[in-house]
Amino acid sequence: xxxxxxxxxxxxxxxxxxxxxxxxxxxxxxxxxxxxxxxxxxxxxxxxxxxxxxxxxxxxxxxxxxxxxxxxxxxxxxxxxxxxxxxxxxxxxxxxxxxxxxxxxxxxxxxxxxxxxxxxxxxxx
Numbered sequence: 092x093x094x095x096x097x098x099x100x101x102x103x104x105x106x107x108x109x110x111x112x113x114x115x116x117x118x119x120x121x122x123x124x125x126x127x128x129x130x131x132x133x134x135x136x137x138x139x140x141x142x143x144x145x146x147x148x149x150x151x152x153x154x155x156x157x158x159x160x161x162x163x164x165x166x167x168x169x170x171x172x173x174x175x176x177x178x179x180x181x182x183x184x185x186x187x188x189x190x191x192x193x194x195x196x197x198x199x200x201x202x203x204x205x206x207x208x209x210x211x212x213x214x215x216x
Contacts, residue, residue, distance in 0.1 A: 111185045116141045138193065143201045145178060147193035155180050155194050175199050 112118055117138040138147040148154075158177035161167055176197035184190045200206035 108186050111183060112138070115181070115183050117147055117183075120146060139198060144198055145195055146175075146198045147181065147195050150180055150192035150194055158194060158196070 117140055120137040120139040137149075139145070140147075158174075161171060161174060162177045164171075178195040178197075180192055181195050182190050182192045200208065
């Protein structure tokens, strides 16, 4: 099976303009190959800070609540050891006036040249 490497496309000007990305010191995370935003929907793309140390993932309030609870808990030390550091929920307002909110976490892939990541969902419905 041969996988072709896709380059991150620049954001559509009517969604998040490059100037806004630059002002916030972020760019499209080039290692995302699937999931929300991988097909060019900029507002759903994962962003990385210019130094690569942090990721901005589109806000999901349930996920943000989880990180906030984990961050403040003194009982979940084992789980904390396996989770990225959580830095909050920044917002980005585009030149067109749209506001996008994100979850900012540590980039656990920072420093890797070709990271291979799997996103597993666990739980019950």
